[in-house]
Amino acid sequence: MDRETRQTALATFLILGVFGTFLYFVPTIMLAVGEISPVLGALVIGAVLVTPFLFFWLRSRFRNRN
Structure with a gap:
């Protein structure tokens, strides 16, 4: 396991x-x-469930750009 993976x-x-x-x-x-x-209430739970996928997608786009 290298530094970046860790x-x-x-x-x-x-x-x-x-x-x-x-x-x-x-x-x-x-x-x-x-x-x-x-x-x-349904919209709130929908937003809560979509948030981690959106966050990781944006994070991967940022890391692949650099």
């Missing part, structure tokens, strides 16, 4: 750790928003 693995681990911690609170947030509007 840094990538560490960054991925930290990003997924932070996102996983955030996922612990998502049901509470979704239920609170869902009381206002069920459609808004």
Whole structure:
């Protein structure tokens, strides 16, 4: 494992750790928003699920550009 691979693995681990911690609170947030509007609650959970894929896609584009 070279230096770049180790840094990538560490960054991925930290990003997924932070996102996983955030996922612990998502049901509470979704239920609170869902009381206002069920459609808004669905949009919030959809945004939460798409965010890591979007983040990793943008990160890979940035790293491949350099």
